[in-house]
Amino acid sequence: MLEAFPAEPYRLLAEDGTLMAGASVTQSPAQLRELWQDMTVVREFDRKLITLLRQGRTTFYAQASGMEATQIGIARGIRAGHDWIWGYYRDHGIALGIGVPIEELVAQMLGANTDPNRGRQMPHHPGSRSRRFVSSSSSIANQVPPAAGMAMAQRYLGTDEVTICTFGDGATSEGDWHAGVNMAAVNDAPCLFICENNQWAISTAVHHQTRSESIHIKARAYGIPGYYVDGNDVLAVQQAVSTLTDQMRAGGGPVLLECLTYRVGSHSNADADAEKTYRSRDEVKSWTGRDPIVRLERFMASQGLEIGAEERAAEVTRIHSLIDSAVQKAEESGQPDWRIMFEDVYGDLPVHLRWQYDHLRAEQLAGQEGTR
Ligand SMILES: Cc1ncc(C[n+]2csc(CCOP(=O)(O)OP(=O)(O)O)c2C)c(N)n1
Ligand SMILES: [Mg+2]
Structure with missing residues (x-):
């Protein structure tokens, strides 16, 4: 059961994909397959966009590889298109998971004429009005105070919408983060604050970021509950997000949720990960071995829902061709003029x-x- 301030992260699936003792899974076989597909889309989106970056066809990209379960669990735990999301620059997985079209995301990343923002945003900082995904800001924790404000408005207006505000571990050291969480807390605003704790803020390790024993423990200072989930277990993240948003919809105040995950790729195309200066390859390797997609695949296999090599390859080809045609359309539309x-x-x-x-x-x- 999901409990506030646990010592260990909540999980339904153990690292080897077996069901934890006493855990039960509510997703149908079709829903499990959708989660697998969504995470695969995020993984392949990273691969394709990194290639475009290396070819000089876009100028900035921040991978979510390794964090797919956190982002898809969030996307599939909320009411997509109904609840509002204030995310950050690494959240393309959430955008994809709530149904922002691949064509729209690619057009944004290429600064093309077909980009709804008309190339005005930095690449890889998308937004979607129809999916209620607020344009991301590059400035760390910038989104936290306005997310608190939106949740206050939701409470005032008595809607059944809630606000989701995501950020990295590094963001929790910013003044804006503390101001926003405090403001939501004193106003009982229905805002689910989610830390995608990938354990690094560019080259700053999380143990250099804070003296707190964890991120979720910081909720205590604001008088709100703090939850802790294994961010590489998509089933646990989805269940936690759906439970906590239901609680807020029923009148509950804000909550802090920490998802423990790991960024296996570089921070962006502008850090020193390739030079291997700030983290050991062994560390990266150990987290690559805890792949969230493999964990779900193993669980599915144990339920008779094995994803075969052929099916996997066909899915990857399907995703790549969707992205290729999105790139072609974006490039054909040209770039906005001055x-x-x-x-x-x-x-x-x-x-x-x-x-x-x-x-x-x-x-x-x-x-x-x-x-x-
Ligand atoms: C206010 C501000 N300070 C510094 C930066 C430079 N910066 C860009 S990303 C980043 C690290 C953020 O790490 P984290 O919040 O953990 O998110 P992650 O990138 O790991 O997902 C920093 C310091 C910035 N963009 N904005
Ligand atoms: Mg981080």
Whole structure:
């Protein structure tokens, strides 16, 4: 049973994929297969986008490899498209899991004309109004105070929506994090704060990040419950998120949930992981051996739902071709031109922006003359 402030992370599946003593699984065979498929999409999305990055077709990417169970468990534990998500830059797995179309995500990452944000955001910082996935910010913990504010509004308006606010272990050292959690706590706002504890903040290990014995224990300081789940067990994450959001929907206040996982890939394309300077290869190898997708596959096999090599290969091919066609569509749509800087904010352009527009236009025209 899910209990606040446990010594050990809550899990339904042991690391070898066997069911924990006394645990029961409520997902149907079809639902288990969907979870497997969703996690595979996230894993393959990483592979394809890293290739595009190396080819110079996008400029920034932050992998979620190793963290698929946490992100898909969250996506499948909430009411997708109904509850609001304030995520962070590594949460493309949540976006995929709640149904943000691959084409939309790829267009954002390539800064293409078909990107709903029209290339204005940094690559790999998507948002989706229809799926209620708020555009991510690169600034750590920035999303925490506005998420608390949204949850306060939900309480005030008496809706049955709840807010999910995710962040990394490093984010819990930021002032914004403490201000936001405190604000939600004193207002009983239905916000589920989820720490995707992947044990590193670029090159800072979690034991250098905080003197607290864990992340979820920090909830005590704010007078709210703290839960702790094995973030590589998709069934446990899904169950915890669904239980906690149901509690909040029934009138409960905010909760902090820590999902213990590991980032097996690099932080982004801008860290020193490849140079092996801040963490040992043995550490990475030991977590690669605790692969969340393999754990679910093993459990499924024990239930007579084995994923064969052929089926796996066919699924990977299907995902790759979906991504390939999304890339082709995005690239064919071209990139937005400079005029979009002046659009979508003011109905009538203020005079200083009018002046800047004219100035840029003159420069563009002069540039075109010069190349003739
Ligand atoms: C306010 C702020 N300070 C510093 C940075 C630089 N920075 C980018 S990512 C990062 C680490 C964040 O680690 P964590 O919160 O654990 O998330 P993870 O990347 O591990 O998923 C830092 C320090 C930033 N983006 N914003
Ligand atoms: Mg981290």
